[in-house]
Amino acid sequence: MTILQRQFINDTKGIPIGVILPLDEYRWIEPILKQYTQIPSCHTDKLKQMERAVDDTRFMTDLHEVMSDFAEVDAEWWEAKR
Numbered sequence: 121m122t123i124l125q126r127q128f129i130n131d132t133k134g135i136p137i138g139v140i141l142p143l144d145e146y147r148w149i150e151p152i153l154k155q156y157t158q159i160p161s162c163h164t165d166k167l168k169q170m171e172r173a174v175d176d177t178r179f180m181t182d183l184h185e186v187m188s189d190f191a192e193v194d195a196e197w198w199e200a201k202r
Contacts, residue, residue: 129138
């Protein structure tokens, strides 16, 4: 059995971005963390933008072109050739 104390998690530049805590320490700060894990309004805004995208002609045209391009490439490279 391995017992971890705190283990810091760094990004590729060495900047700390997270920490692994023992459960007793986590339970101590859990209420504080829950305050910050609410769905931010920016996510709500993004969902609203996605709903409006269906009515955006330029977006739908671009989406159609991209999906057509993917279908062509997929047919050329992944589908069995006859």
